[in-house]
Amino acid sequence: xxxxxxxxxxxxxxxxxxxxxxxxxxxxxxxxxxxxxxxxxxxxxxxxxxxxxxxxxxxxxxxxxxxxx
Amino acid sequence: xxxxxxxxxxxxxxxxxxxxxxxxxxxxxxxxxxxxxxxxxxxxxxxxxxxxxxxxxxxxxxxxxxxxxxxxxxxxxxxxxxxxxxxxxxxxxxxxxxxxxxxxxxxxxxxxxxxxxxxxxxxxxxxxxxxxxxxxxxxxxxxxxxxxxxxxxxxxxxxxxxxxxxxxxxxxxxxxxxxxxxxxxxxxxxxxxxxxxxxxxxxxxxxxxxxxxxxxxxxxxxxxxxxxxxxxxxxxxxxxxxxxxxxxxxxxxxxxxxxxxxxxxxxxx
Numbered sequence: 001x002x003x004x005x006x007x008x009x010x011x012x013x014x015x016x017x018x019x020x021x022x023x024x025x026x027x028x029x030x031x032x033x034x035x036x037x038x039x040x041x042x043x044x045x046x047x048x049x050x051x052x053x054x055x056x057x058x059x060x061x062x063x064x065x066x067x068x069x
Numbered sequence: 070x071x072x073x074x075x076x077x078x079x080x081x082x083x084x085x086x087x088x089x090x091x092x093x094x095x096x097x098x099x100x101x102x103x104x105x106x107x108x109x110x111x112x113x114x115x116x117x118x119x120x121x122x123x124x125x126x127x128x129x130x131x132x133x134x135x136x137x138x139x140x141x142x143x144x145x146x147x148x149x150x151x152x153x154x155x156x157x158x159x160x161x162x163x164x165x166x167x168x169x170x171x172x173x174x175x176x177x178x179x180x181x182x183x184x185x186x187x188x189x190x191x192x193x194x195x196x197x198x199x200x201x202x203x204x205x206x207x208x209x210x211x212x213x214x215x216x217x218x219x220x221x222x223x224x225x226x227x228x229x230x231x232x233x234x235x236x237x238x239x240x241x242x243x244x245x246x247x248x249x250x251x252x253x254x255x256x257x258x259x260x261x262x263x264x265x266x267x268x269x270x271x272x273x274x275x276x277x278x279x280x281x282x283x284x285x286x287x288x289x290x291x292x293x294x295x296x297x298x299x300x301x302x303x304x305x306x307x308x309x310x311x312x313x314x315x316x317x318x319x320x321x322x323x324x325x326x327x328x329x330x331x332x333x334x335x336x337x338x
Contacts, residue, residue, distance in 0.1 A: 007303055032248045039306050041243070059305045061243050061292060064221025064228050065198050066109060066256040066266075 001054035012052070019047040027060060034061040076168070080122055088284035094122065098168075100281040103127040103190040105178050105206060107154035109256070109266030110220050110273060111196030112144035117274040119162035119169055123281070126162065129174035129186055130154045141263035178202060180325045183209040192277045193217035196270065198256065200247035207232065207240040209325040211315045216280055218273040218288075222261050223254060225297040227269035230288055230307065231276045237289035238309040239316045246314075268295060 001014050005025060012021070018037065022030045035042045036059045042050050052058065072080070072091065083089045083097070100123045104111045107130040118126055134142075134149045134157055142154075149157040155173035162171045178186055178197070183205055187193050193215055195206045203219065210217040211234045219240050220229035232239045251258075272293070279285050292305045315322040 029248075029253050032253050034243050036305075036307070039308050041308075041310060061305065061307075062226075062228075063200065063244060063248050063253045064223050064226065065200055065203070065253070066222035066227075066261055 001052075003052055003054065004057045006058070006060060014054075016052050017048055018042050018050045018052065018058075021052060021058065022047065022060075025060070029062065032063055035059070036061070076122075079166075079168075083121070089282055093282035093284065096281050096283075097278065098122050098124045100192070100277075101125040101127070101190045102192045102194065102277050102281075103129065103187055104194045104196055105129045105186070105202070106196030106198065107132070107142070107144065107158045108138065108196060108198065109141045109222060109261065109263075110270035111194065112142045112158070113267045113270035114194050114196060114274040114277070115144055115158050115162055116165065117271055118277060119165045119171070121274070121278055122166060123169060123277070125170045125172065125190075127172040127174055127186075127190060128155050128158050128162075129176055129178060130158075131175050131177045141261065141266045143263075143267065178205060178209075180205060183325050184213060187213055187215050190215070192280050194273045194277060195219050196273070200253075203240065204247050205325055208315045208322050210234065211239050211241075212322075212324065218276045220269045220273050222265045222269050223256055224259055225262050225265065226295065227265045227297075228292055228294040229269055229272055229276075230292045231280075233287065233289050234316060238307045239313065241315050241322075242310040242313045243292065243307055262297060265295075265297060268297075 002009055002011055018035055027033050038057050080094045083094050084091055102118055102123050104115050107128050115128055132154050134145045134152050134154055136150055144161050145157045153175050155175050159171040159173045176182055187209055193210055195203055195217055197203055214234045216233045218231050279287055290307055292307055294303045311317055
C-alpha cells in the first residue's frame, strides 16, 4: 500500500501499525514523537493497535527546545 | 497620533506596503510584545521588532551573556560577556530605535510570575530553551487568552506555531506533557546552527507583526517546520484536541504549574 509519510509517498506492506512505522522510519526519539494520521493525533496507548491504510497521511512532530541558552 | 517626517522616513518601507500602510504602522507603534528569553530565538525577534517600531517590547531573561552564546545570539556582542542579557538586548534595541520603550525584566518565567509578566502585552514570543518553560508559557497564555508564538530549534532544524487561544490548537494539543529531563536532546548537547535562530526567531517576529497589523494569515492550526540540510519548509496541519489538558473542553490545568509539573512517559494523549 502507498502512504504519505512526512510529505513523501512511500510503499509499505498492508497491516502496518503506527508503532511499526515509527520503527521502520528510524525515528530518533520514538517514545517522544507525536504522530498524526490524517490530521488526527494517535493516542500513545493506541500506536500498536492503529493500523494504517492505503492513502493515509502520516506526520511526525518532534519536541524541539532550543533558543535561550 | 500623526507620524513625524522622520518617522515617515524611518518606516517608509513598511508604510508603502498595502498590507501595512500608515494604519498598520500606527498599530505597530501602539503594539506591545513580550519576548521571553533573550537568546537564539529572542535575539533576532527583538532586533526586528525594535526596528519595526513596536511601541513597547518586554524582554525577560535572568541569564548573563556567555561566550558560547555569541555564535547565534546576535543581539549580544563580545564586550557584553557577563552582562545581563536583558540589559545588553535593551541597549541594542534602543540604539536601533530610540522611539520604542524596552522593558527589561531580569527574571526567569515561573509559575508565580508568568501571569503578571504576560499581562499588558498583546502578543508573546516564546524564545525559551527548556520544555518546562515552553509548557508554562503555553498554559499561561491559554489561561490568560494571550496569543503567542511557540518555537524550537535544534541542530539544522527548527519549527514554530502560533497559538491564538480559543481559535485554534495550542502546544499541548500536539505534546500533552513535557518529556523527562534529558529524554530528548537539547541544543547544548546536540548543537544548533547559529543562523537557525535567525530564521525561526525572525519568523516569530513576523507573526507578531502580522498579528498586530492583521496582515495575512497567522500560523494557527499548523506547525511550520524547517530543515536547513534539505532546505525544506513544511506546514503540518494540527487540530485542537478535545481532550487537551489546558485548552480542551474540560481542562485539568487551570493555573500555570511550576517545575514540578508531571512529565510524560511517552506521549500520553
